[in-house]
Structures are given as C-alpha cells and as structure tokens.
Amino acid sequence: MQQFFIVLCLVLMVVAGGAAVMLRSMLKSTISLGVASALLAAVLFLLGAFWAAIFELSVCSGLITVVFVSAVSLTNSDRKDEEHVKEHRARVAALPAILIFAGASLLFILFSHDFNIVISSTPASFAAFKEALWSLRQSDILGQIIAILAGTFAVIVLFKERDNI
C-alpha cells in the first residue's frame, strides 16, 4: 500500500514538473513547481525521511514558491512568455533526441545483469538524525551559516542598494 502511494506521488510529481515546463502562464507554472515540490515532500515522507520532508514542504514548496511568485509579479513577465515559446520549434525538436538518449541509458541501467536495488531502510529515529546532523556534519552547519551570510549580502547588494546607483 505504501509502495502504491509512493508510485502515485511520483507520477503526479512528474506530471506537475512537466506542467511547470509546458504551461504558458508563468504564474501557473510557478504554482505547478510548488505542487511538484509538495508531492516530492510526500514521497520523502513515505520513504521515511521525515525531517527532510518537513523541510521540503515548508521551505521549497512554501518559501521558494513565494519567491517565484513575487519575482514573476515584480517583473511583469506573466504574459510575455507566450510569444517566445511559439517561435521556438527548432529547440523543441531536440526533445525526442534527449528522450531517446535518456531512455537508452535508463534501459542500460535497469537491465544490466544482476543489478538489483531494494529499498531496505527503516525510518531514521530522531536521535540518529540529531547525531548525524550535529556531530558528524559540523562542516555542513558552518557551510549553512556562511551560505546564509552570503545570501544576506546578496540581498543587500541586489535589492537594498539598487536605487543608489
């Protein structure tokens, strides 16, 4: 039953991702991205990655969608995208080639001899997660701090002082 839900969520996620690519309205495609992100969070939850799922749901499908929606409304680009897509047949023609290549490599992966992947994990306990995060991944935590600092300075440079020039 759990497997069925995983598969269902994955299929829906791919559909939502495809919609984010194909929809002409930027707003709708942004929202599709958020939906895909939420469905991914469900998959993560079903696979046993609770904490990752919570982060994915709140940050990716929440925060990033907000960022995109505000970017779309700030740049007024909702309508303009439509014209561009049409003149773009040549690039679209690359799609079958990509798909064939991808399909071939996938078949290669899936049907090579004695290749067997079994999802074996049990959900990680909170204690194990805490141990992993705080005592094993110190450099990542430092990295997160620095990355947030970088993001702050980026916002200062790109938004706050833009009008001074």
Next chain:
Amino acid sequence: MITFATISFLGLPLLAILLLNVVSKKTGGAISISVGYVVAIIQMIAAVVCMALLWMHGKDFIEFSLFWDMNATLGAAKLSVDLFSLVVLFCIGMVSLASLLTAKKTIGEKTLNYTNLLMVIMLGMNGIAVVTDLFSLYVFLEITGIASFVLIALLNDKRGLEGAFKYLVMSAIASALILGSFALIFTQTGSLVYGDVAKALADWRNAQYAPLLIVGFVMFIAGFSIKAGIAPFHGWLPDAYQSAPASVSVLLGGIVTKMAGVYALIRVLNSVFVAMPMINNTLLILGLISIVFGAVAACGQKDFKRILAYSSISQIGYIILGVASGSLLGFVGAMLHFFNHATFKTTLFVNSAAVEMQTGTTDIDQLGGLQARMPVTAVSSILAFLSMAGIPPLAGFWSKLLIIIAVWQSVSAVGGGIALAASIFTAAYFLILQRKVFFGPLEDHLTEVTEAKGTISLAAVLLSIVTVAFGVLFPVILNFLHLQGIL
C-alpha cells in the same frame, strides 16, 4: 597547530565579517579594505607556518574537527590540511590581497559590500581546501559560487548582471550534476567521506550498483568540467570574467574558478577516484582540447580581459593534464602550475584593471603604445605572459615542463608534444596583445595617460617578483621537494 589552522582559515574571515558589520556602516566602509589586507596577509602567513609545522612533525596531513571533537566513525566530516591544500590556501591569500589592492583604487563606494563578499568567498574557498567530505565539498562550492555571482553583479550594471546570470545558470547546472553524481555514489558507499568512498570504490566494477556508479562518474566529469571551464563546457567563463568589476576579475581569474573547478576536481581524483584509468583518460583528452582550443580562441579576441579568460581555459588544460597523467610527477607539476597560474594570471588581471582605470577601456583596438606611459604595467605584463607561454627562466616554464615530462612518461609522447607545441599559440596571443596595447606606436588620444600609481602598481610589482623569484630559484625548490621525499 589545529586550533591555529581552524582560527586562521575559517575563523578569521568570519570574525572580519562580524567586525565590519557590527560597527556603523560608515566606519565599516572606511576600514573594510584594511581589515581585508590583514585577513589576507594572515592567511598567507598561516599557510606558510602550517607547512613548516607539517614538516617539523613529519606528517603528510593533519586532521581536525571544527566546533567540538567528532569521534563517530561513519560519515564524520572532519577537516584536514596537507601540502597541496596549504599551497592553495597560500594562493587564496595572495590573490585576495591582490584583489583588495586593486579594489582600493577601483571599487568606489562599494567597499563594505565588496569586502563582506570577499570574506565570504574566501571562507568558501578555504572550505573547499580543507574539507574531507564530498557533500561538504558541494556546500562550499555553492558558497563560493553564490559569492562570486553577487560579486560579478556588484556594480549593478547591465553587463555585470548579464555575466552573473550566465555564470549562475551554468554553475547551477554543474552543481546539480555534481550533487547527482554524489547521490549515486552515496547509494553504493553509504558515506561521502573521501576515505570511505575510496575504500568502497576500490573494486567498483564488481560493486552491487556499478551501472549507477558509471552514470555518476559521467555526471561528475561533466559537472566539474563546467565548473572549471574546460573546453567544450567553457561558454560562461569569458562572459563572467569580462563583465565583472576589475578587482573581481582579478579574484575570479586568479583563483575562484580554479578552486571551484580544478582544485576540487584534483582533490576528488586524488583521494577518492584513485587509479581509475577511465576518468583519467577522459580528462586527458578534455585537457588537450582545452589547451589547444583556449589558446587558439584567445588569438581571435578583441578584449583584454576576454583574451585572459580564454588563456585561462588553456592553462587550466595544462593543470588537468598534469593530474590526468596519474603520476606523482604530474601531480607535483599540476600543483606548481596551479600556484604559477594564480600568480601570473592575477598579475595580468591587475594589469588589465590598471589599463581600464587609466584609459577607460579594455578594447585592444583602441589602445596602443602604452609602454611609454605605463612602464610598470607593461613590464609586469610581459613577465607574466612569458611565464604563461613557458619561456624560461620564469616560473611557468618549470611547471609546464614537469607536466609534459609526466604526460610523456606515463601516457603518450604525442600528448606531451601537442601540449608543448600549443605554447606557440600562447606566444601568438601574447604578441598580439603586446603589440596592440603596450608595444607599438603611442596612439594620439593616449598621450595624457599616466601610470596607475599606488596599490595597483604595488600588486603588479609584488606578483612579478614572485613569478621571477619562483622561476630563478626553481632548482632550489626542486631540490627541497626531493629532500622531502616528494620527488
């Protein structure tokens, strides 16, 4: 020693950021460049001191952890410094110093933002140099990347934003590929610490998930080729270099792309994918393509910085070639060339900054005969270019020679021959640039130009001295490496 390393390489820039942003904005802006000097100089000194300590204790590397001790076994992301990372840390300090010296004259009112971001990018690069874990490597790669996008767009002008966006897109694709490959490797290994992965992959052909690993390797090479700007994946690099503010070009060209691409690649190849001929051979071919393509493309450019960008592609090819040869000699050659490239390419970007500041353009068709007006810039650019073209006794010759001997010995004579003969293209674009910018008759509208005085000239002179001294004293260095048992 351990606390010393932690504090100087990771703590100090953080402290500088704190210091600059706690005081009032005005004071912060006023002292920021000086604080930057201090941080960069301390980093250089600390790198040298750490090298001395390593040799005194007779160790190859020293591991340390960050905030508190990590004794857990699987997946503990410790930090570590060895000779190569110390050389690289020294280069980071040196190029940051040069960038600061350039910025003092060119950055205008943006000093506080610039210094903040410089500290962040230094942290990112130092992180790349000291981590021992693939995922942490990715984290610091991204930090370096984010800081460099913002630095390119620092002046908020059209070109800067455009270059930053192009860089961002390519870099994000590269990061996705790199992280994807790490995920696939993680499937097999259960840990991403260098040592664990190396052990788990030692017999990877018979591993349970071998096909996934192959896909992972392909994604890995593609991702790092984009990050390093190796030939078929180089598209973003000239745009980013050309569009960045002068002092940021110094930083990008001198060290950032080499840290994010080349150093990380070398580190992973050396400590994780040990002895995998498949990867080495691919990189060898990519390296040769880069060498020839970058040099030929540089001959057709019209912009000072763009010529330098294409020449970076070519020189990065040599470093990759040295590593891909798979021998210790090649690795040492690559390490030395890394250092040399940091010096001479930084010199050249400092020179381009000087030319841009004094004449207002970097279009080589509008320049000419500047040697009469800007002797320091002209002479240092000649030295740097000759070093790059591998003309003895300058530094670049020796590292190139080691790389070529290594390739010749361990792979093929033809590869070494091609790599050496491609230097003629380096000489060709050197001549084009010299003829149009410095040599040749003085253009009429440039008669009022004066030398870029002060810190910019100082940076050029210091770096030229390093290039010449390294080249002339190379026999001593070689002897020293030999005594240490490295060669």
Next chain:
Amino acid sequence: MEGQGIIFVCIFVPLIGAFLLPIVGRVMPRLRNILALLFVITAFVTAVIALPQALSGTPILWQMKLPLGFTMGFFADGLAVFMAMTSSLVASIIVFYSFGYIEHYPNQNEYYMMVVLFIGSMMGLVYSTNLLLIYLFWEISAICCWRLIGFYRGKDIVLRADKAFLMTVGGALLMLIGFISVYMQTGTFNLLEMQGNTITTAAMVLILFGILSKSATLPLHTWLPDAGVAPSPVTSLLHAAVLVKIGVYVFARLFLVNFQLDPVWDTVVPVIAGVSALVSAGAAMVETDIKRIIAYSTISQLGFIFLGLSCGTMVGAAGGLLYILMHSLAKGGLFLCAGIVEHSTHTKDINKMGGLAKRLPITAVAFALCAFSVMGIPPFGGFFAKYMVIYGAATSASPWLAVMFIIGAVMTIIYLLRVFIKVFFGELTHPDIKEGSWEMVSSVAILGVLSLLGGIFINLPSYVTTFIIESLLNL
C-alpha cells in the same frame, strides 16, 4: 676545479649587469653607456683568460646536481671559449658603435639593457652543459631580439619583430620537444652524461628545426631579412655576432661533439646548407635594399659554416669554426657600414646612392676590407676559412658538394661587388653628407682592419680552431 669564478664573471656580469643599466640610465645616460661597454668587454676579457686552460685539456667545469636529471652546470672547453671570444669581441665593437648611432632615439635604456642581456645570454648558452640551460638562454635571446627588432615601434616594424619572435620561439619549442625526447631516452638533460649516445631521427629532426629557425637557414630564414628594420647595430648583432651563431654553435655542440648521428645526415645537412646558400645568394643579387642584401648574404654564408661543420672531415670542421670568427668580424663591419650609409643618406635603396666614397672615405675603405673578407679574396681572413671549408668538403664522402659552394662563393663576389660599386662609386648623389660620428667610424675601421689582420696572421686562429676541433673529436 680552478677558475670557475672566471666563467661566472663571464656569464653573470652581462646578464645581471643588464638589469642595472635602465636604473643607471635614469640618472646618468653617459655612465650607462660606459657601463654597458664595460660589461661586454668584461665578458671578452674573461673569455680570453679562460682560453689557455680550455685548450690545456682540463676544461673548467661547475655542476649542481638536481633530482630527475635536471643538472645545472657550466663548462668551458675550447669550442665554448672560442665562441664566447668571437661574439663578445664583435659585440664590444658594436656596443661602442651604438654610442654614436643610437643617441638621438627614445628608449635607449631598454636598448642597452637588451643588448647587454643578449650578449649575456650568448655567454650563458655557450658555457651550458645542460639542454635545459641551452633552451633557457636560447629563449632569453629570442626575447631580446624581439624587443630590439621592434626598437623603432612603428606598426609594421613591431609586426616584423613579432614574426621573428614567433618563428624562433616556434622552432625552439620543437627543439624542446626534441630535447625532452632525448631526456626520455637517456634520463638526463646533462650533455656530458649523454655524450656519445645515438639519438632518434625524430629528435634529430626536431632539434634541427630549432637550429635552422634560429640561424635562419632555408626554409626558416624569412624572418632574418625582415629584421633589417631594426637599428643597424642591432642587425649587426643579430646577423654577425650573436643570434645566428647561436644556432651554429648548438649544432656544433650537439651533433659534432655530443651525439652519434646516422651517416645520412652527413649528406642531408650539407645539402640543406647548400640550397640555402645558393637560393639566398640569388635573392641577394636582385634585392635593392642594402641591408636586405647583406642579410641574404648572411644566410648564404651560414651555409658555408654549416657545410664545414657537417661535412664530416676535420679540416672542414676547423674551417667552419674559423669562418665563424671571420664572418662575424666582416659581416659585423658590413652592417655597421650600411648603418653609417643609411644614417647619412636616410635611404636604404642602393639605386638612389652613388659616389659616396668621396664623402665617406673611411667607411668606404672599411666596407671594402670587410666585403673582400666575405668574398674570400686572399689574403683576407675569409679566404682561408672558405678554402678550408671547401677543401674539407672536397675530401669528404660527397665531394660534389664542393661544387655547389664554389658557385655560391662566386655569386657572393658578384653581389657584394655590385653593392660596393653602386654605393661608393659613380655619380655623387648626396653631395651634402658627412661621415658618421667618431665612434661609428672608428668601429668600422677596427672591424675592417681586423678582417685584414685575421688573414695576414692566419696562423694563430687557424691553429686554435684546428686544435679545438682535434681535441673535441678525439674525446
């Protein structure tokens, strides 16, 4: 071993002194000129001092061992000291001549620095015991050559300087590939350790490319006539004293002394030399630019040197070596005379000159003396050298080579006479000119007289060269 200090003085006084000159020049131009001359003369004097020991059979040697077979070292045997003496002698006279020639132009600091550095690199090159050192000094000389040819800074001039640089550096890179291939075979860059090895044909061809590009032999000669845009002392330095001789010296050092060659090269190299001599002599006969004529004559005469060194007989080799000396003196004199003529008349076209002997008497006499030496008219020095070369070729395995060179010698006589008559005899075209400055005139006079004396007292130099060749080949 005794006397290592001498070699170091000989190499490093000009090499390091060169970098002092621009600094001195900012304060006192006169002192700079004198210092430049002093540095070059130091090189000459030390070379002369080193000569007895070099000939005594225990050459001065200094070596430093490095890992990977990267030894560094200097070595003064007869061949090296002889080359150093020849170059520094002619170079001293050229530097002296420059005092008068160059004083009205900008960039003098760079000029003197590059000239002295150039000579220093020549000194370093001849004493090197190591392929890498040879390559190092080879490239330094290419850089100096590039700056010096582009001395006047015109767009076209700089372009030609670039051409010369690209050709010599390209050749040098091929040569370096050859060197590395030798290194792969022997495991060392040290010449003394690899003595007597047979090298592969590929390495031989690559190294030969480098040599031919440097000493401007067909088919890599095209940069040399173009280099005539440089100031006359520079062209003289390039053609007569230093640059082209570098290629010849390395040829002698590597293929005469150090490596065993396949016998087929004993024919191939002379044939290349012969073709080069004839084609460029032909070109010299139709040119009208005085400096280009003399430049083509250089290419042609280099053919003789190569023939002598490669024909495989002792007499020929000694003659080749002797001709290096005689040609340096005479060709240096010719270029400096051409410089005086150009300086006075402001043209290089021989059709627009005539009768200058009346206004430039000393120059005319010096030109005649040098030209006779190059033509090979007895009793000038060139005659004996050419005679030995052709005699050596005639007694070698392929005597028909001698015929080719006799034709070349006749052509030399024709085109040099043509120049001499057109420029110095006939109707006077420039009535209001006068002799160059005393430095310039005395320099050419010295070179002319030396060319004559070299022939009259031929015993001494021919004894020295024969002795050098004998001791080298019997090693």
Next chain:
Amino acid sequence: MNIVSAIILTAALLMIIAGMFCLVRTYNLIRIIIAIEIAMKAITLLLVFAGAVNGNMALSQTFVITMIVIEVIVAVVAAGIAISLYHKNGNVDIRELTNLKG
C-alpha cells in the same frame, strides 16, 4: 529488481530531462530558474533514495536539509539578478542579453 526503485530512478531522470528541456526551450529568465529548481527536485529525490537503499537515512536527511538551504539561497540570488536585469532592460528576455560577445 524492486519496482519502486525503478520508478524512483525513472522519475528522477524524467525530472532532470524536464529541467534541461525547459532550459533550452524558454527565453524567460524566471523560467530558467524554475528549470534549475525542477532539476534540483530530482537530485533531492536521488539523495533520499540513496539513503533508503543503503540504510543510512539519517545522514541522507542531513544532506537534504543542507541542500535545501543552499537551493533557496541560489534561487533568491537568481531571482534578484533577474529582477535587476528587468529593471535595466525592461523585460526578462534572454535574447536581450547580448552585451558580451566574442
């Protein structure tokens, strides 16, 4: 072969392809960022999948969390640059970005 594993890998691959396809298809700067986000979703899935396969789910979750933080920052910076470009150019068309050529 566990069918769920196969489907997860397929889904990840499809998402990457969707992202790449979106990159070459569009001229809109914002949509380019969306394309990158879609590809990053696939990478997240792969990381958790790896944790589920090798049983080291705790470690894989820490990876995902760090990665999400960085992803957000990259998205914000990218959106910031795109908005600044909009202010300079008046639109978000990538064909307007032609200042750098050579």
